[in-house]
Amino acid sequence: MTRAAVFGTGNWGTAFGMVLADAGTDVTLVGRRPELADAINARHENPDYLPGVALPEGMRATTDPAEALRDADFAVLVIPSQTLRANLAEWAPLADSRTVWVSLMKGVELGTCMRMSEVIAECTGAEAKRIAVVSGPNLAREIAARKPAAAVVASEDIAVAEELQKACHTQYFRPYTNTDVVGCELGGAIKNVIGLAAGMADGMGLGDNAKGTLITRGLAEATRLGVAVGADPYTFSGLAGLGDLVATCGSSLSRNHMFGVHLGRGLTVDQATAEVRQTTEGVKSCRSVLALAERHDVDMPIARAVVGVVHEGHAPKEMLAALMARSAKSEGLY
Numbered sequence: 114m115t116r117a118a119v120f121g122t123g124n125w126g127t128a129f130g131m132v133l134a135d136a137g138t139d140v141t142l143v144g145r146r147p148e149l150a151d152a153i154n155a156r157h158e159n160p161d162y163l164p165g166v167a168l169p170e171g172m173r174a175t176t177d178p179a180e181a182l183r184d185a186d187f188a189v190l191v192i193p194s195q196t197l198r199a200n201l202a203e204w205a206p207l208a209d210s211r212t213v214w215v216s217l218m219k220g221v222e223l224g225t226c227m228r229m230s231e232v233i234a235e236c237t238g239a240e241a242k243r244i245a246v247v248s249g250p251n252l253a254r255e256i257a258a259r260k261p262a263a264a265v266v267a268s269e270d271i272a273v274a275e276e277l278q279k280a281c282h283t284q285y286f287r288p289y290t291n292t293d294v295v296g297c298e299l300g301g302a303i304k305n306v307i308g309l310a311a312g313m314a315d316g317m318g319l320g321d322n323a324k325g326t327l328i329t330r331g332l333a334e335a336t337r338l339g340v341a342v343g344a345d346p347y348t349f350s351g352l353a354g355l356g357d358l359v360a361t362c363g364s365s366l367s368r369n370h371m372f373g374v375h376l377g378r379g380l381t382v383d384q385a386t387a388e389v390r391q392t393t394e395g396v397k398s399c400r401s402v403l404a405l406a407e408r409h410d411v412d413m414p415i416a417r418a419v420v421g422v423v424h425e426g427h428a429p430k431e432m433l434a435a436l437m438a439r440s441a442k443s444e445g446l447y
């Protein structure tokens with residue numbers, strides 16, 4: 114039987130653990146708080162993140178990473194992107210040399226501008242064939258309700274992607290394989306930044322034309338950066354690109370979207386943080402995404418506007434005016 118250790122007992126760690134278990138994989142969730150692990154084991158429910166969702170009986174939780182990693186085929190990482198490096202310093206030495214590390218995270222590391230698979234490679238020493246990512250339009254609460262969704266499972270080694278695909282394929286969760294790890298990760302991280310912008314537009318009541326424009330030009334920004342760092346441009350028209358942009362920019366279940374809505378309605382960043390509470394990757398990753406773009410001389414005006422609002426104290430209205438006042442250009446990618 115395939116075994117997976119899932120690090121993170123939040124929304125997506127718990128929901129993806131459920132997907133793996135429903136697909137017949139043996140799953141152990143790894144959390145930090147014993148009382149939450151006990152509740153998951155005793156009640157088959159995660160009362161803090163997914164109250165009312167009945168988890169598969171065989172899915173267990175522990176606070177002991179070594180126990181979870183014993184004989185694990187997959188170590189699935191579902192924690193905030195900015196803490197990954199520190200976490201792996203503890204977890205990596207406990208893993209078997211054959212374990213495949215899987216990132217479900219949608220962020221870019223501050224300071225280094227590294228994608229999560231790059232952080233994993235550096236911290237674990239794992240070669241590319243022992244690293245995979247999962248991305249796509251995957252709002253955890255919908256998946257926890259077993260509503261249908263699709264995703265991309267990417268690894269440079271197609272055989273590894275296919276193994277992971279098998280381990281998480283259920284009647285409601287349809288994973289497609291891809292070998293473009295770079296494109297899938299950037300698609301996931303950048304959609305959060307565009308989701309913040311779309312939320313601001315919604316919060317300001319700007320309407321659906323504005324949102325359609327942000328999604329489309331956001332996709333152009335993501336594709337431009339992706340191409341500059343070696344991704345396949347077609348990945349961005351797929352589930353990890355357009356699919357996730359549409360889901361995130363349109364859903365009140367998206368934390369990034371709702372964070373933007375709060376800002377658009379006039380709340381401060383601190384007030385929006387207090388409202389949303391859970392991991393909102395775009396808030397930090399907008400800066401690392403923009404830094405990566407600057408490093409590659411790629412223009413990302415929407416991402417720059419988001420950084421202006423979230424980190425530089427500009428009002429959403431000011432940034433909107435700046436975006437609209439840019440010089441006229443043709444529609445192409447550049």
Ligand SMILES: NC(=O)c1ccc[n+]([C@@H]2O[C@H](COP(=O)([O-])OP(=O)(O)OC[C@H]3O[C@@H](n4cnc5c(N)ncnc54)[C@H](O)[C@@H]3O)[C@@H](O)[C@H]2O)c1
Nearest residue numbers: 121122123124125126191192196218219251252253391392
């Ligand atoms: N929620 C979704 O719908 C969804 C879908 C796809 C991808 N993601 C991505 O998955 C990642 C996690 O998101 P989430 O929604 O599960 O977040 P969450 O806020 O629901 O849960 C975060 C989890 O990480 C743990 N955590 C926080 N700080 C930690 C630290 N310093 N060390 C170890 N663990 C820590 C928390 O205890 C919690 O278990 C993010 O990168 C997000 O973009 C989320």
Ligand SMILES: O=P(O)(O)OC[C@H](O)CO
Nearest residue numbers: 249250251252367368369
């Ligand atoms: O709630 P968000 O904004 O982190 O989005 C969740 C998922 O990434 C949607 O695919």
